[in-house]
Amino acid sequence: MKNNNISILGAGLIGSLLGVYLRKRGLNVSIFEKRSDNRNDQYKEEGRSINMALSHRGWKALEKVGLKEKIEPLAIPMYGRRVHDEHGRTSFLPYGKDQQAIYSISRGKFNQILLEEAEKEGAQLFFDHKCVDVNIYTHQIKFLLPDEEVKRVASDVIIGADGAYSSLRHAMQKQVRFNFSQEYISHGYKELTIPPNAEGEFAMDPNALHIWPRGNFMLIALPNPDKSFTCTLFLPFEGTKVCFDKIHDQRDVESIFKTYFDDAFDMMPHLTSEFFKNPTSALININCYPWVKNQCVLIGDASHAMVPFYGQGMNSGFEDCDILDDLLAKFGTTSWELVLEKFQKIRKPDTDAVCQLALENFIEMRDSVSDPKFQIRKKIEAKLHELYPKEWIPLYTMVTFTSIPYTEAYAQGKLQDLIMNKIMADPLITQNWDKLDYEDIINQVETAKAV
Ligand SMILES: Cc1cc2nc3c(=O)[nH]c(=O)nc-3n(C[C@H](O)[C@H](O)[C@H](O)COP(=O)(O)OP(=O)(O)OC[C@H]3O[C@@H](n4cnc5c(N)ncnc54)[C@H](O)[C@@H]3O)c2cc1C
Structure with missing residues (x-):
């Protein structure tokens, strides 16, 4: 042959x-x-996400064939998650350090x-x-x-x-x-839009991945070069209080958005028409x-x-x-x-x-990110990484900002999780997190690796 x-x-x-x-x-x-x-x-394939997050492994593969510079102008950096709570208050969780970002691209x-x-x-x-x-x-x-x-x-x-x-x-x-x-998971997704505001500008901070975590469901939004955001609503198909099967008309859509995503609702003038026009897609x-x-x-x-x-x-x-x-x-x-x-x-x-x-x-995105203890956990991990950049690399960083093989990232992440679970079990951790013995934590990692 x-x-x-x-x-x-x-x-x-x-x-x-x-x-x-x-x-x-x-x-x-x-x-x-x-x-x-x-x-x-104008490309839009029905029912498929129109923008996505490009990160280190993708950039590396593009760079190898000389395409990085060509793609860069299309990509919008997102330096962290901007978490929206049910009262419209937001908090920012950086993805990494030193301005590390994932990039929204159409x-x-x-x-x-x-x-x-x-x-x-x-x-x-x-x-x-x-x-x-x-x-x-x-x-x-x-x-x-x-x-x-x-x-x-x-x-x-x-x-x-x-x-x-x-x-x-x-x-x-x-x-x-x-x-x-x-395996089809129990949730599906639907794409919606936050258009530019009346001044023709981004309606929210464009350099973040916006997320409205609500326990069993969530909404996310990524920026587009035309100053709009593409939102993706992830809901169970059926069987829960808020699910696709229970949304029949404009009143249902508005009621869910006003209850759970009120600040987003205010920025979505075409919500109902888009909701019924765009397909509900499955995740496999x-x-x-x-x-x-x-x-x-x-x-x-x-x-x-x-x-x-x-x-x-x-x-x-x-x-x-x-x-x-x-x-x-x-x-x-x-x-x-x-x-x-x-x-x-x-x-x-x-x-x-x-x-x-x-x-x-999925559980972290739709649930944990809104938990104040999760935010402390991330701060401890960020500090460990800052003090011991080689010995402690947060799992998200290994997956998103390095080429460490996924299997190694997974194993190291599980080990770090065990140690973090112990640290977070302390009822006073919210007050004391900055006073932890960080050297001792790293010693625990080294001991666990040696076993
Ligand atoms: C909601 C959502 C959000 C996502 N976000 C991200 C993200 O942020 N970052 C990320 O890295 N990934 C993301 N992904 C995953 C990403 O979309 C896929 O991993 C990626 O598109 C896979 O590319 P592919 O070329 O393998 O397959 P596809 O993109 O599916 O391309 C397959 C191509 O083959 C063609 N084709 C299919 N069947 C035939 C046939 N019989 N004959 C000829 N041609 C055929 C199709 O028309 C299509 O052009 C997301 C996926 C979803 C669903």
Whole structure:
């Protein structure tokens, strides 16, 4: 088998960036996308988040192919969470130190630029090509075109970057010993907007991720370059006092917003019409293995779709591209079998860890952040990190602002959690947190690591 012709299924964020990477390695790359070419349209895909948080792992992968400078002007830094309580009071929780930030970026524009870069590098783009089947043994891909025409393409390597409902994964699922599980969580989401204010300015501080945590549900808002905010409302689908199933009309929407998100309500003139126009979308976690069969490989959401509560889905997918590229650099583009085998072995434990972190972080976002003790906990961790930057790195920092493998971050985070739980059990901690013996805490970490 020759190894030069690569077909990427899906021209989303991961497929497009991977196209750039593989062209830079001199391979013949074709990218097949089921959607039409809407690069000149105002992009908004129904029901999908229109802005997202880009952080260290994503930036690193972009920088490696020279795209960081191109993307920077599109990104708005968010230095922390601005937490809104039920009375409209806010408090600010920094994400890290030294002005560390995550960056709000519009999915549509970002995707468009990555695709253009892939094309500029020489990738061939095929829109309106819906992959409906892949023969993993003959390497034939079957596409359905808009007029019901069927097209077949053969390829040396097939990469499924076609998202959570991947067609390549579907073909792999027919194989024996392919493990697959999916879980829809009890909550769904709906996107809403806070437009610019009457002066045409941001209605709130643009350099924060705004969050209205309300126990079992929450609202968040991320800034856009046009001075609006995209809000995402996360609610249970059914079974609780506040859930999507119980919202039937304008009165229901207004009543929920006035009760729980009053300060946001005042900034949302189109709330009701948007609420009933925009879809309610589900959130899925996908776990599968192996990712590789006969030079076909899954990447990004196709292999590890996760819930969005750590802001790592896209970032981890970009890191997939970075790691795959390192392996191609090391073993060469003619050794795909070896490269892909190593890729899945290295990457699977890490993406399992980040999927788990994403599930766990939902509780922190919707509940804990509003607890004053949680804020003290964060202050203690920040101080530990300031005094002992190598010995104590808060979990959020490891995941978001470093390339420490997710498995290591997860294990270290659990160890730190145990120590913090003990510290927080002190009933006087709110008064005494600044007088703790920080050296002793670090000694406890070192002892626990040695065990
Ligand atoms: C509400 C929400 C908020 C999020 N926020 C963040 C965030 O802040 N930070 C972050 O890092 N991640 C975030 N994510 C996760 C992020 O959106 C995904 O991880 C990322 O989009 C995955 O990219 P992908 O290219 O693998 O898949 P997708 O983005 O799903 O792209 C897949 C592409 O394949 C195409 N396709 C699908 N099927 C076929 C087919 N049969 N044939 C041809 N083409 C096909 C699709 O049209 C699409 O273009 C969020 C997700 C959600 C739902």
